[in-house]
Amino acid sequence: VAHFGNGDLAPLLRELADFEPTAYERVGVDRALAILVDLALVQQSHLKILDVGCSVGTISRLLASSGHQVTGVDSDVVAAVQAWQDPDSISAARRGYSMARCRFIEADIRTFLDTDDGQYDVALLLSVLHHWLSGYGYVGVSRFDRVEIRDTLTKLCSVVRRCLYVETPIEDEAAEMPEDPLGEFRFPGWFVESGLARSVTAVASTVATNGKPRRLWRVDLS
Ligand SMILES: C[S@@+](CC[C@H](N)C(=O)[O-])C[C@H]1O[C@@H](n2cnc3c(N)ncnc32)[C@H](O)[C@@H]1O
Numbered sequence: 001v002a003h004f005g006n007g008d009l010a011p012l013l014r015e016l017a018d019f020e021p022t023a024y025e026r027v028g029v030d031r032a033l034a035i036l037v038d039l040a041l042v043q044q045s046h047l048k049i050l051d052v053g054c055s056v057g058t059i060s061r062l063l064a065s066s067g068h069q070v071t072g073v074d075s076d077v078v079a080a081v082q083a084w085q086d087p088d089s090i091s092a093a094r095r096g097y098s099m100a101r102c103r104f105i106e107a108d109i110r111t112f113l114d115t116d117d118g119q120y121d122v123a124l125l126l127s128v129l130h131h132w133l134s135g136y137g138y139v140g141v142s143r144f145d146r147v148e149i150r151d152t153l154t155k156l157c158s159v160v161r162r163c164l165y166v167e168t169p170i171e172d173e174a175a176e177m178p179e180d181p182l183g184e185f186r187f188p189g190w191f192v193e194s195g196l197a198r199s200v201t202a203v204a205s206t207v208a209t210n211g212k213p214r215r216l217w218r219v220d221l222s
Pocket of ligand 1: 028052053054055056073074075076077078079107108109110125126127128142208209
């Protein structure tokens with residue numbers, strides 16, 4: 001295989017070789033692969049990708065290594081409320097992962113969308129959305145109100161040309177999460193119901209960095 005997705009397979013294989021076999025899916029390699037395979041199937045190459053809530057940046061870096069141009073944005077809200085995450089290590093990891101085709105920005109996505117004038121082909125929302133209504137760490141930090149969720153996602157979709165990849169909890173974990181009492185924010189279906197997307201396609205079953213089973217969806221925009 002000369003090309004993987006849009007890029008060279010070799011950098012991805014080198015990245016895989018650096019991880020313990022049992023750990024690679026926990027840091028996002030399987031999710032980067034699932035996205036790259038899906039993009040390759042629909043023949044999308046040399047894309048501008050916005051990774052919303054990129055955390056340490058592993059997935060951003062892998063997609064950039066495969067030929068895409070990636071912007072990772074994270075406000076480090078999880079690191080601020082969960083002791084097991086160290087903001088300094090996260091920043092150091094991102095600095096190490098920066099490369100010509102991969103830039104990282106420490107900002108809340110709301111601020112980023114207000115100030116950035118870029119257009120993107122694809123945006124990632126991997127294990128991000130389900131926290132916005134309740135806030136993080138079950139203590140309500142960085143909670144969005146309903147209008148903010150609608151406005152932020154509408155604004156995000158307006159700067160993305162093709163599709164989103166959205167990762168959601170499966171039912172078992174969804175039961176642990178505080179439910180939307182009004183039943184509005186059911187992702188990924190919400191994007192179609194609100195007229196922002198024309199279809200939703202299941203891409204893969206995945207494992208989040210916390211070890212929880214998740215589902216990855218492609219949301220094709222209207
Ligand atoms: C559960 S982690 C998922 C990290 C990564 N996407 C993954 O799947 O491995 C959620 C990430 O989203 C970031 N995040 C949450 N809300 C955000 C916001 N409003 N703006 C920027 N980043 C945000 C958090 O800081 C955290 O790093």
